[in-house]
Amino acid sequence: MHSDTTGSWTPVALSADLPAGTVMPVQIPAGSLALWRTDSGHTAASADRCPHRGMRLSHGFVRGEALSCIYHGWSYAQAGNCLRIPAHPGLVPPETIRVVTHMVEEADGVIWVALGRPEGRPPGLEGLVPLRSLTALANIDAIAAAAGGKTSPQGIVEVASGTGTICLLLSRQDEDRTLIHVLLKGITDQAARIAAVRSTESLRRKAEDIHKKEFAQ
Amino acid sequence: MIDEWYPVGLFSQLDPAGRQTALMGEPITVGRDAEGNTRVTGGNGRTLPVRLRYGHVWSSLGEPKKELFAIPEADQPGRRFVDVGVVRVRCSPLRAVENFLDVAHFPFVHTDILGAEPHTEVQNYKVEIREDVDEVWATQVKFYQPQAAKSASGGITTEYMYRVPAPTCSVLYKTCPPRPSEWDVITLFVQPLAEDLCDVWPWMALFDDTTSLTDLIHFQQTIFLQDRSILENQIPCLLPLDPGMEIPTRADLTSVAYRRWLKRHNYTYGAQLVAQ
Amino acid sequence: MKLYDYILSPSCYKIRLMAALTCVKLDIHPVDFHPGAEHKGAELLALNPAGSIPILEDDDLVLTESSAMLVYLAAKAAPEWLGRASAEEAARVQQWLSFSGRLTASLGGARLTEMLLRPGDIGALQTQGVLALRELEAGLVEQSLRGMRFLAANRPTVADIACFPYVVLAPDGGVPLDPYPAIRLWSRALRGLDHFIEMPGIHRLHELKPEPHIEPGEA
Ligand code: FES
Helix, strand or coil, X not given: CCXXXXXXXXXXXXXXXXXXXXXXXXXXXXXXXXXXXXXXXXXXXXXXXXXXXXXXXXXXXXXXXXXXXXXXXXXXXXXXXXXXXXXXXXXXXXXXXXXXXEXXXXXXXXXXXXXXXXXXXCCCCCCCEEEXXXXXXXXXXXXXXXXXXXXXXXXXXXXXXXXXXXXXXXEEEECCEEEEEEEEECCCCHHHHHHHHHHHHHHHHHHHHHHHHHHCC | CCCCCEEEEEHHHCCCCCEEEEECCEEEEEEECCCCCEEEXXXXXXXXXXXXXXXXXXXXXXXXXXXXXXXXXXXXXXXXEEECCCEEECCCHHHHHHHHCCCCCHHHHCECCCECCCCCCCCCCEEEEECCCCEEEEEEEEEEECCCCCCCCCCEEEEEEEEEEECCEEEEEEECCCXXXXXXXXXXXXXXXXXXXXXEEEEEEECCCCCCHHHHHHHHHHXXXXXXXXXXXXXXXXXXXXXXXCCCCHHHHHHHHHHHHHHHCCCCCCEECCCC | CEEEECCCCHHHHHHHHHHHHCCXXXXXXXXCCCCXXXXXXXXXXXXXXXXXXXXXXXXXXXXXXXXHHHHHHHHHXXXXXXXXXXHHHXXXXXXXXXXXXXXXXXXXXXXXXXXXXXXXXXXXXXXXXXXXXXXXXXXXXXXXXXXXXXXXXXXXXHHHHHHHHHHHCHHHHCCCCCCCHHXXXXXXXXXXXXXXXXXXXXXXXXXXXXXXXXXXXXX
16 A cells, blocks of 8 residues: 555546536545535545445535535535534534545646645646546556557557547546546637547547457456 | 344235245245245245235245234224335345434435424434343434425424334334324335345335325335435445444434344344454 | 326426426326336326326326427426527437437336336346436537537526436436536536426435524534
8 A cells, every 4th residue: 555655646537527516426446535626616535435324425515615424414624524413413523533535636627636645746737628537448558559549657648639639648447447538739629629529439439349359358 | 134034025916926036145936826825935946934914925034933023003993004115225234224213314315304404403312122022122212304294294393213123124103193192103124135235115004094095105205215325325335233334423322222233133144244 | 287197207207397497386196106006007098008107188188208298398388498599409409308218218227127126137228328328428518518508508408307317317227427527517507406306316405505503502
């Protein structure tokens, strides 16, 4: 596992997919997280399990600066400490009730979560405009093969498209599943961006075929 | 747990063809033979014990040492008996029962029906394991409810009693709006198909002469379906019996007693013993 | 207007939801679909020989297709929900109305099999459901690039109501919604509409209400 000074950043979602006051489930290799944004715009990532009775917190709701569980309404701060137990309105929840949290960074329209304790910040993606995220039932090699490109050290696969480039920022979910963040370079007009959406659909189909033939057991 | 009684079907829906289902991982068939007798057959063709009670067929894979638990209200004149029908849930049978014993979730899961903010407080209530009958009981459970039953109009503080007479069954007694001196009876009978999969058969014995049967069924199905999406999303799937994995408060004393009682009897099908 | 209704049916919910959003009062007639199978009884077969619900009755008009009911409610009470501002918009409405039948067959079929034990090839139903969800997700991403938040326009139309229930209840049939960010945003936008109503399986958006005030000293 990660020691205190090592770790890495993994891209879990696009900023545009997480408006203020919402929560969504995201996957990291260790499992599911509840990724949420407070009403004032701060992002936070909590383990996707309420310490009370284990309900997934990504099914919960955000009010103000806290995330509440849908089951009994316990609410948690960004730091993970429990703020409120509605069944006991007068009770100040003890410090020991906490949900595990992960560091989050947001840059260039992409939200990253820390695995372990990485030094430094996530890689910059200046000049790339996020288009969408999609999940493929294929591993990273199958996606690279389908794209006919190579994977850069940051895990980006580049595909030429008209006058610009479609960049695929890949995040491994498990052995046969990859989250693809599609970012565009030099593709700005609406028709070309819509065409890029359609070509990512084709690319996913191709990658899943390759994966089924070559990698799946 | 193998020697306990479990619900395996609705008596009213028995047919000669027999229904294929399962009990604790073993495929079983529930049907009616040429003479009209109800038969439950195990995976290897052996005949399993049968009881017909509370609208349902009951059976067991083992040799039950005790008779099926009694619900005296089932013989009381004037009550209407309602078969609510089966709902399958991908969860531990024990988690399904525990959810049924809980009132603190009403404002968030059964919003504007069984509870509503800001009325979220759970007052102290009494919980005990009644040694003479070997059942878990919670009494004097009170909760503010916007629409406690189909027969209730407007909000009232409802009083509840909960009873766990068998590891996957619970009987709830609740304030009966048309007859303040009586209790409505709502049960949750859970058929464990596997440790993480169950068929839930709610059943009711009510004093309500005005609401249509369909309305009564729909009301209870609404409530249970609101719970279903919770039950399928608890982690871990199995019910943790060892302390440390989850954090109970005073509002959860029924659940604490239920877990303790399960552990004491080694009722661990659908449970997780070691905190991971 | 009389609706033959089952509380757990996503198709019936489409009609209840549309009526609520357009402030039309329905006379609801509950049908014991499960466990009673009342929709296969003589009385309801006389109204709808196909043996399905919902059925909407208004004087001598009897509708048995939910998309037709949505159009009827919108045309009567709130024509802006019909989505006829342009040729593209009108066509998109029809496209998604027809597409909603695929959602019913796949995700709806998976839900009946997983939840109410109706016979069905669960693996095939779930696979078809995932394909339909991917199509809807891509459609919504394209719409957002056009500056539109809903399936046919920048306002909700009958097309959204036709697709919403089976999509949002997909997890009931064992099909997770986690991988679809555009569907999540769209479903949230619909759930936040004035007069929106839920059905069992769709929780209240509690965040739309402020945190209740706690009296000091209450314990
Ligand atoms: S499980 Fe989260 S508040 Fe109870």
